[in-house]
Amino acid sequence: MEISLTVNGVLKTVAVTDVNTPLLWIVRDTLGLKGTKFGCGKAACGACTLHVDGEAVRSCSFPVKFAEGKEVTTIEGLGNRDNPHPVQQAWIAEIVPQCGYCQPGFMMATAALLNKVPNPTDEDIDKNIINVCRCGTYYRMRKAIHKAADLQLNRESNESKEL
Secondary structure (H helix, E strand, C coil): CCCEECCEEEEEEEEECCCCCCCCHHHHHCCCCCCCCCCCCCCCCCEEEEEEEEEEEHHHHHHHHHHHHHHHHHHHHCCCCCCCCCHHHHHHHHCCCCCCCHHHHHHHEEEEEEEHCCCCCHHHHHHHHHCCCCCCCCHHHHHHHHHHHHHHHEEEEEHHHCC
16 A cells, blocks of 8 residues: 655655554655654654654654655754754754764654744643653753754744844
């Protein structure tokens, strides 16, 4: 069976033998986008977080059939070297990663949070960013989330001034 979805702004049609295959494996193995990581396989750790129609989802337990006709954004599509997303800028500025394995999932969860709550409190962060980091970089991530919120608000303010 073929499934069509838009990944990082590009329409993709993929052949799948089982429509219940987790989206994670389609993204990594079929499309070759290795930034989204496999962690627990039970939607508990969040290493596999990506966006489907702007919502953060745990792709290890999200059947590809539910992505049919949807917009999927992976860490590769969040930003790039020339135009990094505010979350990526903040992660770099605050030197967040230690081993770095879980960080793409955290960044994707954070970007989704900031789209809903542009200036999150610590309580907002605690309620919404529930991914797991075995290295314990939570303090640096919290600082980076607040910095990303400021960067995103400043970017939006500057863009509206240009209009």
